[in-house]
Each structure stands twice: as structure tokens, then as C-alpha cells.
Amino acid sequence: MASSIDDILPTAKDCLKRSAEMEAEKAAEYARKRKAAEAEKNELLEKLAKPSGVSDEERMRRAAAIINRAVSNGLTEVEVGRFSNKLFTDKGRAVNQQEPGWEDTLTGLPRELYQFWRKHLEPRGYRIKFQVADWPDGMPGDISLTLMWR
Numbered sequence: 001m002a003s004s005i006d007d008i009l010p011t012a013k014d015c016l017k018r019s020a021e022m023e024a025e026k027a028a029e030y031a032r033k034r035k036a037a038e039a040e041k042n043e044l045l046e047k048l049a050k051p052s053g054v055s056d057e058e059r060m061r062r063a064a065a066i067i068n069r070a071v072s073n074g075l076t077e078v079e080v081g082r083f084s085n086k087l088f089t090d091k092g093r094a095v096n097q098q099e100p101g102w103e104d105t106l107t108g109l110p111r112e113l114y115q116f117w118r119k120h121l122e123p124r125g126y127r128i129k130f131q132v133a134d135w136p137d138g139m140p141g142d143i144s145l146t147l148m149w150r
Helices: 012-049 056-072 093-097 108-124
Strands: 077-083 127-132 143-148
Touching: 012 108, 056 077, 056 108, 056 143, 077 108, 093 127, 108 127, 108 143
Parallel strands: none
Antiparallel strands: 077 143, 127 143
């Protein structure tokens, strides 16, 4: 039985339609992934904005492990973390300017870590540095926290 050309070769219009459907599927998948990533990011921000529930004793064990590992690698400082500028009341402006009282703009986990440093690590000679780590679209982005002992 011979096949007709319509069975073998789609029309150009059919090809365009199928291409458009495939592009729409890709766009929908991208939107789903982006929405899921945004929800995950918001969930993390919400978690970081609340009290961590970590005791000073546990935090001291964690700090000692981080410091000892860094010293073993010949370092004199270590980045402890990066935080969204949304965890700062002014989105990191005072940190960037190193204005007096910049520490009052800290909230959530960054504030807890600052208070822990102030109470336990500063008296032992450790220093900290909060600084803008990246500049998306020319605006302050994430804020890094570095612990130093030099």
C-alpha cells in the first residue's frame, strides 16, 4: 500500500504549530521551576529570620570546628556565611557604608551570629566583617560574614 504525502510529510503550518507547542511547554516548565525556586528561597528567608534555636554551647562547637579546619588549611579568616540583604532592615546599606550602628540593622540569624561573636569570640581576639558580597544590577546583594583571627 502506498502512503500519501500527507501521511509522510507534515505541512509547514503543522510544523509551526508543533514548534509553538514545544516552546510553550518549555516556558511552562521554566515558570514551574522558577516558582518552586522562589518558594524555596522565601522559605529559607523565613527560617533565617526566626530564632535558630541553636544553643551557645552548640554554636561554640560549630565555631571551633570551622576555625580549626581553617587554621589547619593555613587560613587566618573564613567566610562563615552569606545572607540575603532582606535579612537587614536597610537591605545592607549601613553595612556597606560601615556606618556607626550598622549592627542594629541585623535581624534573624545574622543578628544571632553577631551577638554570639560579641559575647564569646570578640573577648578571645576574633574579629568579624560583614560586607556586601555581590552587586546584582548595581545594588547591594548578599551580605557575607567573615570571621578573622589575624
